[in-house]
Amino acid sequence: MTLTPTKLSKSEKTRQAILEAAQTLFYEKGYDGASVRQIAEAVPIDPAMIMRYFGSKEGLFSAAALVDLRLPDLGSIPRDLAGKGLVRHFLMLWEGDRSGIGLPILLRSAVSNQNVADKIHEVFEEQVVPAISGLVPEGEEDSCAGLIVSQLFGLALCRYILRLSPVAEMTEQEIVERIGAVIQFHLDAARDTAGSNRP
Amino acid sequence: MTLTPTKLSKSEKTRQAILEAAQTLFYEKGYDGASVRQIAEAVPIDPAMIMRYFGSKEGLFSAAALVDLRLPDLGSIPRDLAGKGLVRHFLMLWEGDRSGIGLPILLRSAVSNQNVADKIHEVFEEQVVPAISGLVPEGEEDSCAGLIVSQLFGLALCRYILRLSPVAEMTEQEIVERIGAVIQFHLDAARDTAGSNRP
Numbered sequence: 001m002t003l004t005p006t007k008l009s010k011s012e013k014t015r016q017a018i019l020e021a022a023q024t025l026f027y028e029k030g031y032d033g034a035s036v037r038q039i040a041e042a043v044p045i046d047p048a049m050i051m052r053y054f055g056s057k058e059g060l061f062s063a064a065a066l067v068d069l070r071l072p073d074l075g076s077i078p079r080d081l082a083g084k085g086l087v088r089h090f091l092m093l094w095e096g097d098r099s100g101i102g103l104p105i106l107l108r109s110a111v112s113n114q115n116v117a118d119k120i121h122e123v124f125e126e127q128v129v130p131a132i133s134g135l136v137p138e139g140e141e142d143s144c145a146g147l148i149v150s151q152l153f154g155l156a157l158c159r160y161i162l163r164l165s166p167v168a169e170m171t172e173q174e175i176v177e178r179i180g181a182v183i184q185f186h187l188d189a190a191r192d193t194a195g196s197n198r199p
Numbered sequence: 200m201t202l203t204p205t206k207l208s209k210s211e212k213t214r215q216a217i218l219e220a221a222q223t224l225f226y227e228k229g230y231d232g233a234s235v236r237q238i239a240e241a242v243p244i245d246p247a248m249i250m251r252y253f254g255s256k257e258g259l260f261s262a263a264a265l266v267d268l269r270l271p272d273l274g275s276i277p278r279d280l281a282g283k284g285l286v287r288h289f290l291m292l293w294e295g296d297r298s299g300i301g302l303p304i305l306l307r308s309a310v311s312n313q314n315v316a317d318k319i320h321e322v323f324e325e326q327v328v329p330a331i332s333g334l335v336p337e338g339e340e341d342s343c344a345g346l347i348v349s350q351l352f353g354l355a356l357c358r359y360i361l362r363l364s365p366v367a368e369m370t371e372q373e374i375v376e377r378i379g380a381v382i383q384f385h386l387d388a389a390r391d392t393a394g395s396n397r398p
Contacts (some may be wrong), residue, residue, distance in 0.1 A: 124363060150350070152359040157353065159349075162309055167345065179349075185384060
């Protein structure tokens, strides 16, 4: 979990322990449902220490829900494999190591908290739209990225949050095939729309 | 709003007023965020009256979040129009009159409350799967309905809850075209999967 296990100072270890407890509780209970006191009890540590390290509950949340989607360079894979590639990457963010936990934390809390929803908008503008922009014509990036995200967030909602059985029980390969084809469709439709409807 | 405005008894009017206040507050704040006291203040009425009419907060929520998807008879429209038809119907549930408000209420609260998530599973099993079953081969209904719901819930999440701008700002017609094609794709893929992979 820690990148340099032998080199961490005591203070850095404490910061890391607070962050991991916060990630677990924010993931389980959402931003509004998890209190600083509960997070402190889980470490365990005095709540005042959390404030010393992170300033406020919002500062702690921002650190715990830091999202780096680490999107692959989509220009480096054949265009018609981009859909499946994106889905495989998305599954890895949710099912892989803890480093991808920021997105689940954000998504779960964004439904009931406008500040958190705003953070999702930022991640969308700063990470998703630029990653898509190499694959679709100029002017189509935003709507195409929006449609792709609508399918991927819906997948996350059904598979990981609601745990709707047919979607939760499909194998990774089935998801990559079926949802990958949809993402590919959105990419292709963006190209066709630009070709046929625009001046 | 009321089906027989001239015939409602005083008690029925009270029940209706409580229900509408509850729907508004459960929609805005979710099941956990809205209290019986707040709902009573919005009517306004004594909180004890709410208990008399609905028994408990859970009973009130069940009545407020009653979901009748009123899914159209998909067998009566040409099969290749079913995707667009489903999307049009789904938009109407969210954007139309108040009668479709149960689904938004459920979806918003399901993310943080397991009992509410269970209600979504019921609606899925009892209303969505049967509606899809006429359109895809036996054995494919569940996974196909699950994939369709993953796209439709993701659409609702981005368009109405997160209000992600490219998805929130698309016209109804654009959504029907682009998402309708995806739903149609899921229906067709279910038929093809059954044809090619199954014994």
